[in-house]
Amino acid sequence: MSVMQLRSYALGAWVAPAGARPIRTPVTGEVVAEAGSEGLDFAAMLEHARRVGGPALRKMTFHERARMLKALAQHLHERRGPLYELSLLTGATRADSLIDIDGGIGTLFVYASKGRREMPDAHVFLDGPTEQLSRSGAFMGRHVCTPLQGAAVHINAFNFPVWGMLEKLAPTLLAGVPAIVKPATQGVWLAEAAFRMIVESGILPEGAVQFIAGGVGDLLSHVGPQDVVSFTGSAATARKLRAAPAILDNATRFVAEQDSLNASILGPDAAPGTPEFDMFVREAVKEITVKAGQKCTAIRRILARAAHLDALAEALSARLAEVRVGHPALPETRMGALASAAQKADVLEAVGRIGAEARRIFGDPENFQLLGADPDKGAFLPPMLLRCDDPDGARAPHEIEAFGPVSTLMPYRDAAHAAALANRGGGSLVASVFTDDPDFARDLALASAAWHGRLYFADRGIGKEGTGHGSPLPHMVHGGPGRAGGGEELGGVRGVMHYMQRTAVQGSPRMLTAIGGEWVRGAPEIDAGVHPFARRFGELRIGETIHTPARTITLEDIERFAHFTGDTFYAHMDEEAARANPFFPGRVAHGYLLLSFAAGQFVKPEPGPVLANTGLDNLRFMKPVSPGDSIKVRLTVKRKTPRNESYGEVRWDVELTNQDDETVAAYDLLTMNAF
Incomplete structure (x- = not known):
């Protein structure tokens, strides 16, 4: 070579x-x-x-x-x-x-x-x-x-x-x-x-x-x-x-993003024979052996109720015995080498220090089967499982990270004790909990979330869709407090x-619109001379606005809408009951009736550049509308976002006002407009 x-x-x-x-x-x-x-x-x-x-x-x-x-x-x-x-x-x-x-x-x-x-x-x-x-x-x-x-x-x-x-x-x-x-x-x-x-x-x-x-x-x-x-x-x-x-x-x-003594907790309900127990064993073995345990998110401490510890140790040992260590090019090899001879030496030194307070129950670095490689030349180790029966009195398992195929098994008494032991890692990238008990999961989250960058909860409902304890996803924060470094890589936006740099910008609505590229209420409006729904995505300008004529809301409108939709809430149908409500002066129009009438006031019915209405954001009803009141609509181009070569999303600022120019409702309308 x-x-x-x-x-x-x-x-x-x-x-x-x-x-x-x-x-x-x-x-x-x-x-x-x-x-x-x-x-x-x-x-x-x-x-x-x-x-x-x-x-x-x-x-x-x-x-x-x-x-x-x-x-x-x-x-x-x-x-x-x-x-x-x-x-x-x-x-x-x-x-x-x-x-x-x-x-x-x-x-x-x-x-x-x-x-x-x-x-x-x-x-x-x-x-x-x-x-x-x-x-x-x-x-x-x-x-x-x-x-x-x-x-x-x-x-x-x-x-x-x-x-x-x-x-x-x-x-x-x-x-x-x-x-x-x-x-x-x-x-x-x-x-x-x-x-x-x-x-x-x-x-x-x-x-x-x-x-x-x-x-x-x-x-x-x-x-x-x-x-x-x-x-x-x-x-x-x-x-x-x-x-x-x-x-x-x-x-x-x-x-x-640094050292992390991540913990995984087997819930007290997850007894041998339960789906959670089996999931836990598979996950723990995977985290010990993938990349020869050289993962910042690998499980370093395995916590289980004392009553389940022996069964868990037996199950883990049996699964680890099936792991074949050897040359990574061989198809039968499941675990390859550590990154270097120096890394192998570091892992063995850490195992020795942890071993002063725990005993090794699986994996002998001096005697293990190796496929297709020379143990004297390669940086190979077997998966190793240690057991610490006194996790409260021990320090090394909570303070020393063996960055290799090593994990330590230890017992806990209850949720508070499990959280306390997990937290003794001094801050981790991830902790996981395998349980079918929501109360136990909640107790763990409240007692432990502050010490971990990510909490992974696995139950039988997660099925095969869970990505696993050790998988950082770009959508979610990857990092952690304390010992883990305090950083937060990934996490989407x-x-x-x-x-x-986040900067506070202060000024008039006009200035904020110019700086942010999004129309701010109170900024100048643009009259294009034509209905904006008749204009293509590229033609629309931020701030382009139409004002509709007013429409009077009648009692007949309210009753017809109520019977047609089935929404006969008393505030719309019972004058005496509505007056007894501190929010209403008497019978009032449905909020969704107002939205429907608003659409009728600004929608351009014939085919055009508007392809679809895709939703409403930030809807608020500010003031009730009584029979005899009128509403008018202001529709303004707030933001434009291209989606592909054919169309883009237009966010419209919509404001409904009454005959006294008081705002009765406001929302963002989203449409897809052709280029």
Whole structure:
């Protein structure tokens, strides 16, 4: 096998390794690659990102960047075959590689979709509604989010070379911020191959991404107040990086996802023979063995009622005995190698320390069957299960993470005790609870949620649709408090916000409309001279408005609507009862009657650009309408969002007022309009 010479990508060019160091595969111990970053001008890389990549990305709208992510995901998906072959050299099995490679590409797809569906086709993201800051509404405020004008530095872990890179790049690029990617040295050949595909695609603008194959040198000495450092790895390394003078002096954003002693709890109702017990055993075995236990979300502590502990230990041991450890290329191998010989040594050292307060009940690192590999050359270990019968008196199982195929079994008394033990991990990325008892689940959530970034509840109703304890999903927050680092990666649009600045903008409705790209009530209205329903998506302008004639509401209207719909609520039909209600002056019109009449006042009936009414948002009824009152409607184009090449969504601000110009109802109407 030829040794791969891994290159960095800096200032728009590939740079050959300098000061290269050999990197060995954990499968055979052979040198497979060389990487080194000596000679790279890290200050220049940051400036290139800020001055070239940042402006190019910020010129694009959120939707344009989302389409860019989708194109990139499709490009990688079509070329992922060679990545699987390189992944074998990391010690990962084919199943492990699917999680890493396909999971990373899938994250790009999810963020591409969320960018189009949940963010505007604009340069400003509006965070929440407007706030009226004066009595008349002439002075308003709202929060807006705009891309940071710096660069993101991504320092990634060794366990997921592709997913770890793409799950950070997706929200960063969607936000409009360029990134410098620094993968862990072990497995860097896989990250470099995927990154090379990204560059060769030509999809991203110049300066949007750069890559370091080697150490970070003095990179963190040059970060500033508009930059972000996102780190995944050990707590010790996170402390060192977080304390960099430039990060402290400039209050540079630092996002960490680090050590996590995750717990999984078997509910007291989940006795042997129940679906939850069987689900728990399968999940625990999976979390111990997938990626050889080298997952930040893996189950490190297994908690069960004392009465079920022996049966659980027996069931877990039986399932673990079926796991075949060996060369990851072999089809019968279920668990491959750890990332390196050094990682294997670290795991064994941690197991020894935990073993001072627990006993090993399954897995002997000195005597296990290994398929197709040399135990003296490869970084292989068997799955190991320990048991600690005094979890209250022990410290090591709650404080030491063996980042490998290791978990510790321990008993609890009740929900409060289980939560207390889970919380002793000092903050985790995830805890899971397998129970069919909603009360137990609620008690655990209330007592434990503050200590965990994610709580995964599994019962028989979840069936095969649950993604599992250890699966971070791009839709949900990935991170955790305390020991887990305090960061919140992913989480849909929440993850994008880490790379944006939230700013309070105050001014007149006219100014807020211009800044946010969304019409604010009180801003100027535009009279196009024609009915807006007759205008195509591209022709409509924000603020375009029509005012309808008034329509008088009669008692006959109210009674006919009541009998036709079956809504004969007393406030519409009984004068005396309605007057006794503190909200009504007497019989009043149905709110939905008003909406129906409003539609009749502004809808243009003949075929035209409006394809469909897709719903109402933010509906409020402010003032009752009595027989004899009249209503008129103001319909204003509030926001436009393209959906595809054929049509886009128009959000209309609708206000119903009575004969005294008092607002009686207001809502957002959503329509799909042809281009």
